Amino acid sequence: MGLFGKLFAALKKTKDNVATKLRMLFSKNKLGDEFYDELEEILIGADVSVTMAEEVVEQVKAEAIDGRIKDGDFVTDLLKDIMQDILDEAPMPEINYPCVIMLVGVNGVGKTTTIGKLAHYFTAKKKSVTVAAADTFRAAASDQLSVWADRAKVRIVKHEEGSDPSAVVYDAVSSAKAKKTDVVIIDTAGRLHVKDNLMNELKKMNRVVEREYPEASFYKFLVLDATTGQNAVSQARAFDGAVDLDGIVLTKLDGTAKGGFVISLCGDLHIPVIFVGTGEKMEDIALFNSEEFVEAIL
Amino acid sequence: MALFGSLAERLNHIFSKLTKRGKLTELEIKTAMREVRIALLEADVNIKVAKDFIAKVSEKALGQEILQSLNPSQQVIKIVNEELIALMGSANAKLEVSPKPPTVILMCGLQGAGKTTLCGKLAVQLKKQGKKPLLVAGDIYRPAAIHQLQVVGGQAGTEVFERGTQSPVKTAKEAIEHAKRMGYDTVVLDTAGRLQIDETLMQELENIKKNVEVSETLLVVDAMTGQEAVNVAKTFNERLEVTGVILTKLDGDTRGGACLSIKAVTGKPIKFIGVGEKLTDLEPFYPDRMASRILGMGDVLSLIEKAQQAITEADAKKKEKKMRENTFTLSDYLEQFEMMKKMGGVSALMGMLPGAKLKVREEDIDEKKIERTRAIILSMTVAERENPSIINSSRKRRIAQGSGTQIQEINQLLRQFDQAKLLMKHMKNGKGKFKMPF
Numbered sequence: 001m002g003l004f005g006k007l008f009a010a011l012k013k014t015k016d017n018v019a020t021k022l023r024m025l026f027s028k029n030k031l032g033d034e035f036y037d038e039l040e041e042i043l044i045g046a047d048v049s050v051t052m053a054e055e056v057v058e059q060v061k062a063e064a065i066d067g068r069i070k071d072g073d074f075v076t077d078l079l080k081d082i083m084q085d086i087l088d089e090a091p092m093p094e095i096n097y098p099c100v101i102m103l104v105g106v107n108g109v110g111k112t113t114t115i116g117k118l119a120h121y122f123t124a125k126k127k128s129v130t131v132a133a134a135d136t137f138r139a140a141a142s143d144q145l146s147v148w149a150d151r152a153k154v155r156i157v158k159h160e161e162g163s164d165p166s167a168v169v170y171d172a173v174s175s176a177k178a179k180k181t182d183v184v185i186i187d188t189a190g191r192l193h194v195k196d197n198l199m200n201e202l203k204k205m206n207r208v209v210e211r212e213y214p215e216a217s218f219y220k221f222l223v224l225d226a227t228t229g230q231n232a233v234s235q236a237r238a239f240d241g242a243v244d245l246d247g248i249v250l251t252k253l254d255g256t257a258k259g260g261f262v263i264s265l266c267g268d269l270h271i272p273v274i275f276v277g278t279g280e281k282m283e284d285i286a287l288f289n290s291e292e293f294v295e296a297i298l
Numbered sequence: 299m300a301l302f303g304s305l306a307e308r309l310n311h312i313f314s315k316l317t318k319r320g321k322l323t324e325l326e327i328k329t330a331m332r333e334v335r336i337a338l339l340e341a342d343v344n345i346k347v348a349k350d351f352i353a354k355v356s357e358k359a360l361g362q363e364i365l366q367s368l369n370p371s372q373q374v375i376k377i378v379n380e381e382l383i384a385l386m387g388s389a390n391a392k393l394e395v396s397p398k399p400p401t402v403i404l405m406c407g408l409q410g411a412g413k414t415t416l417c418g419k420l421a422v423q424l425k426k427q428g429k430k431p432l433l434v435a436g437d438i439y440r441p442a443a444i445h446q447l448q449v450v451g452g453q454a455g456t457e458v459f460e461r462g463t464q465s466p467v468k469t470a471k472e473a474i475e476h477a478k479r480m481g482y483d484t485v486v487l488d489t490a491g492r493l494q495i496d497e498t499l500m501q502e503l504e505n506i507k508k509n510v511e512v513s514e515t516l517l518v519v520d521a522m523t524g525q526e527a528v529n530v531a532k533t534f535n536e537r538l539e540v541t542g543v544i545l546t547k548l549d550g551d552t553r554g555g556a557c558l559s560i561k562a563v564t565g566k567p568i569k570f571i572g573v574g575e576k577l578t579d580l581e582p583f584y585p586d587r588m589a590s591r592i593l594g595m596g597d598v599l600s601l602i603e604k605a606q607q608a609i610t611e612a613d614a615k616k617k618e619k620k621m622r623e624n625t626f627t628l629s630d631y632l633e634q635f636e637m638m639k640k641m642g643g644v645s646a647l648m649g650m651l652p653g654a655k656l657k658v659r660e661e662d663i664d665e666k667k668i669e670r671t672r673a674i675i676l677s678m679t680v681a682e683r684e685n686p687s688i689i690n691s692s693r694k695r696r697i698a699q700g701s702g703t704q705i706q707e708i709n710q711l712l713r714q715f716d717q718a719k720l721l722m723k724h725m726k727n728g729k730g731k732f733k734m735p736f
């Protein structure tokens with residue numbers, strides 16, 4: 001199965017449910033309050049933020065005033081268009097080389113695993129890759145990354161546990177510069193976005209890259225777990241405030257969670273989704289596709 | 299989220315024009331419940347759970363007399379709050395103990411929920427109770443997971459039993475034999491994170507339970523989980539008969555509505571909450587605190603308790619006396635900083651205050667600045683701390699040099715200290731509100 005095929009298969013069941021639900025609802029209730037409430041709940045049920053769900057429903061209502069809405073299927077299509085327009089408000093950046101990619105996020109979302117996958121993704125494109133173990137805090141974090149570096153057959157820069165993460169970044173960037181490496185991927189320790197001291201540490205790593213390697217393109221991606229709820233928006237706001245995010249990696253889409261919060265991230269914060277993670281293997285990564293994503297939510 | 303103001307603020311807004319007394323009308327309840335619904339959904343309470351909850355609360359609220367002491371919005375909050383607390387059950391931090399040792403605790407949950415760290419936290423807790431725990435490495439899939447447990451076990455001062463990547467069922471059996479031989483009374487089994495729809499891995503857990511006698515099956519759930527919490531909890535509970543739930547990462551700003559969803563679908567008690575990355579950051583679950591958190595009303599109770607832990611009563615009496623006599627010095631000021639540190643830093647404290655979340659940002663409270671203030675006071679002589687008025691410009695130069703700061707910063711600190719003293723005088727006179735002196 002193709003990468004998105006897998007995602008599709010997992011979500012198809014729900015998809016049928018929603019379309020059928022809307023059809024039924026429409027036939028018994030036309031366009032009353034109950035219908036719109038149900039619409040809103042479908043979106044919130046996919047973890048679309050409450051305010052965004054309200055906005056989308058308002059847009060559907062506006063169309064209804066024009067009398068264009070004839071049946072449930074029309075509503076489904078309309079919803080898809082609206083959501084896709086919002087997602088496309090944040091265009092995906094072009095990846096230029098040489099580049100540095102830094103992954104940030106709260107604890108356990110899948111940063112280190114994603115780095116393994118990205119290393120594989122770029123080597124498959126015939127790019128040279130170095131990974132930097134700048135999570136010097138969590139127990140055995142650099143061992144975990146070493147295993148991924150072995151699997152993807154890429155170079156790793158690491159220091160002792162407990163050492164300064166910025167020093168790891170400095171080393172990785174300097175050696176990448178000397179060796180003319182195409183892609184440097186930096187792993188960072190998971191941190192809750194409300195902890196100022198840890199966010200400051202991240203800013204410091206950010207400054208090291210900017211200062212030491214201005215000629216490289218620098219991308220900062222926030223890794224978000226699709227199982228997360230409304231808190232994802234708060235996470236994105238905080239990390240964006242600290243390091244100015246360039247994109248999102250949405251992981252664990254092989255589960256049944258939808259990650260609907262990314263609509264707010266694109267619409268309100270203008271941060272595009274770049275990659276999606278669909279499993280625990282090295283190959284389980286794909287570029288984000290807004291059309292397929294919306295298709296999967298509804 | 300705090301962005302939209304707390305439920306209390308929103309309800310106040312609705313009821314602002316309503317000053318009458320008497321019973322709550324149906325329309326009033328309906329309007330109020332729309333707000334409650336939004337508050338619950340923003341807190342990640344599952345939609346179905348929220349619906350059921352609101353139906354139940356509306357029924358209760360209808361025709362209730364508004365208490366003399368409350369306004370209508372407080373009345374609604376009181377009812378909602380009470381129902382939430384009732385639904386979440388009582389505080390229950392007890393772990394089952396097997397009559398025939400060792401007691402076996404099985405940890406399970408999705409990937410990245412925080413199981414491994416939690417194993418270490420439980421070990422620390424058990425040891426504090428005089429128990430002898432053994433940790434068992436059952437995550438044979440994630441790279442370096444075994445090593446992670448070993449490091450955590452080392453920090454907790456607990457042996458970690460591992461058999462490489464051999465089947466976790468076999469490892470569990472061997473670990474229990476080992477425990478019996480070595481006199482361990484509690485065995486904590488760490489397992490790999492897994493999706494509830496992963497048939498093979500769910501069977502693996504069922505197999506462990508078939509082969510060893512498990513006293514506690516603890517489902518570990520990330521407090522930031524959204525609507526999916528219901529599916530996760532339902533499946534794990536159906537297949538493994540979960541005996542308790544642990545919520546992790548509650549030190550963030552999530553409202554934690556997942557907790558209500560899980561409780562509603564499993565009926566199982568929430569036993570502990572994880573509130574930080576240190577192995578001591580494990581707390582009992584208090585339904586009343588969780589209720590106000592879900593409603594976005596801040597964890598005021600936790601804040602009070604933390605403050606109480608950090609300031610012993612004797613300390614407090616001494617301070618109070620000093621304030622009364624107006625002999626509060628820079629040394630006391632320094633002590634206050636130390637106390638703040640003990641309480642987890644200013645940002646941790648402010649995070650627990652209702653409505654403070656978005657307003658207090660790093661620009662306002664700079665932990666670095668506080669560190670510098672500390673450094674300045676530490677560079678002063680005792681005489682200077684006790685009587686700041688003697689600090690002239692040559693003393694200031696010396697202090698600046700000693701603390702690696704600027705003279706302006708010292709001036710600023712002295713000004714702030716004066717203000718703080720003034721403030722305390724006001725407080726003593728019962729005027730003015732408590733305010734952080736920086």
Ligand SMILES: Nc1nc2c(ncn2[C@@H]2O[C@H](COP(=O)(O)OP(=O)(O)OP(=O)(O)O)[C@@H](O)[C@H]2O)c(=O)[nH]1
Nearest residue numbers: 107108109110111112113190252277278279409410
């Ligand atoms: N099912 C699934 N699991 C994933 C995915 N990505 C990561 N994981 C799993 O999630 C768990 C945590 O992943 P890590 O990569 O260690 O997460 P992290 O963000 O680096 O964690 P910390 O460094 O501890 O903050 C591991 O068990 C991974 O195998 C995914 O796309 N799907």
Ligand SMILES: [Mg+2]
Nearest residue numbers: 111112135141
């Ligand atoms: Mg990691």
